[in-house]
Amino acid sequence: MLDSLPDPLPITPVDGPLRGVVRPPGSKSLTNRALAVAALAEGTSHLTGVLDSDDTRVMLRALQTLGLAVEHDPDAATVSVTGCGGVLPATEADLFCENSGTSIRFLTALIAAAGRGTYRLDGVARMRERPIGDLADALNALGANVTCDLGTGCPPLTVKTGGLNGGVATVESGASSQFLSALLMAAPAAREPVALRVPGELVSVPYVRMTRGVLETFGVDLIEADSTFCLSPQTPAATDYAVEPDASAASYWFAAAAITGGRITVEGLGADSVQGDMDFLWVLEAMGCEVTIEEDSATVTGPTGGRLKGGQTFDMGPISDTAQTAAAVAVFADGPTTVTGIAHARHKETDRVAAVVTELRKLGQTCEEHADGFTIYPAPVTPATVHTYDDHRMAMSFALIGLRAPGVQIADPGCVAKTYPRFWEDFERLSRTHASGLGAGDEEVTS
Numbered sequence: 001m002l003d004s005l006p007d008p009l010p011i012t013p014v015d016g017p018l019r020g021v022v023r024p025p026g027s028k029s030l031t032n033r034a035l036a037v038a039a040l041a042e043g044t045s046h047l048t049g050v051l052d053s054d055d056t057r058v059m060l061r062a063l064q065t066l067g068l069a070v071e072h073d074p075d076a077a078t079v080s081v082t083g084c085g086g087v088l089p090a091t092e093a094d095l096f097c098e099n100s101g102t103s104i105r106f107l108t109a110l111i112a113a114a115g116r117g118t119y120r121l122d123g124v125a126r127m128r129e130r131p132i133g134d135l136a137d138a139l140n141a142l143g144a145n146v147t148c149d150l151g152t153g154c155p156p157l158t159v160k161t162g163g164l165n166g167g168v169a170t171v172e173s174g175a176s177s178q179f180l181s182a183l184l185m186a187a188p189a190a191r192e193p194v195a196l197r198v199p200g201e202l203v204s205v206p207y208v209r210m211t212r213g214v215l216e217t218f219g220v221d222l223i224e225a226d227s228t229f230c231l232s233p234q235t236p237a238a239t240d241y242a243v244e245p246d247a248s249a250a251s252y253w254f255a256a257a258a259i260t261g262g263r264i265t266v267e268g269l270g271a272d273s274v275q276g277d278m279d280f281l282w283v284l285e286a287m288g289c290e291v292t293i294e295e296d297s298a299t300v301t302g303p304t305g306g307r308l309k310g311g312q313t314f315d316m317g318p319i320s321d322t323a324q325t326a327a328a329v330a331v332f333a334d335g336p337t338t339v340t341g342i343a344h345a346r347h348k349e350t351d352r353v354a355a356v357v358t359e360l361r362k363l364g365q366t367c368e369e370h371a372d373g374f375t376i377y378p379a380p381v382t383p384a385t386v387h388t389y390d391d392h393r394m395a396m397s398f399a400l401i402g403l404r405a406p407g408v409q410i411a412d413p414g415c416v417a418k419t420y421p422r423f424w425e426d427f428e429r430l431s432r433t434h435a436s437g438l439g440a441g442d443e444e445v446t447s
């Protein structure tokens, strides 16, 4: 399906509010965490609701290469993993991690802790610009020998290891929270207790909470005090784990309701979600949307005519994957919107701060670029082809602008495969629910 899309993909504006119900695919972050912890567990874990996308396939393939028994049924969205109990079967491996940050960071720590030999990890050209040196330093303090082969603090990496001894490590976490998450998941396999000290800024805090939640489900004990996380040697217990739908993916549907003045319900994500990106709902509420959160769903009703409130500043540091979604919504606000706290978003699939500003300017918007974010002064949208920089979130968020403005085309639409291969199918079906759907009941859109 993705291969047959026109490139660039023209987006057809809708002439009324979108209404519908949607269930996004499984969370990338939860899928890759559950896979990593299940790999270290004793016994077989059964995961349901798993995401099948480029990023999760990188992780699945890597675990198989490392000698683990992994059974994947993409149609049923299930994976069974028989864990290694603390020592990986493979004593060498060459792992290609594409541009999956979670995979390369989680795997580096997992291998350092449970590997016995020499391993190499690499990715696409952009991955070679994404930092990982702070994770390598922390693993080396615990007894591994991890080197960034080009001396740039980025992949490719060589991991030479006989397992982690344990001890105290400092984890610089200003570039990514994934370093700490990776260490927390790997530390139980060390021979001695591990203390992970986070001395300065910790970005993307909700993802660390998510890691703790997954570890808890697998029976791992962890103590946190004074920015230090302590884990004793232990083996995670294999478990059945149900992955929630992806909250970052849900942000596109919530925003579609906001922009078109419609009403969209996302199923499977409710009050108890463990994903921080659900907080994007409060950005939309501040911009004039009505937000309702139930036990197992969340609904956004956009203001009539999609007239959104501007003149606001949002610190989106904890939820930076939704900053591009916010930028798309900001185009239709009645005043400027400023997003702060996302300097670390410059290290992701692309420099997202620069990409948002560059592409919004093409679409006729006035934008200021700041070190840690941007300000958008809304103006009428001018037709343009949006460059997506191999960043799924550029494609998915900028498509939303095309729902209300003619002439928006999305280059390389297939890049959504990183986390949401069915995105355009859901977009198409949901786009058909406008206007005539009003008062006629919601159309079910599921994936």
Ligand SMILES: O=C(O)C1=C[C@@H](OP(=O)(O)O)[C@@H](O)[C@H](O)C1
Pocket: 028, 029, 030, 101, 102, 175, 176, 177, 178, 181, 203, 204, 207, 320, 321, 344
């Ligand atoms: O731990 C995770 O699952 C993630 C953490 C975040 O990265 P940073 O911690 O690098 O901000 C987020 O952007 C990424 O999509 C997923």
Ligand SMILES: C=C(OP(=O)(O)O)C(=O)O
Pocket: 099, 100, 101, 102, 103, 321, 348, 349, 393, 419
């Ligand atoms: C930043 C992202 O991914 P990762 O860091 O896992 O590559 C993302 O999915 O937006």
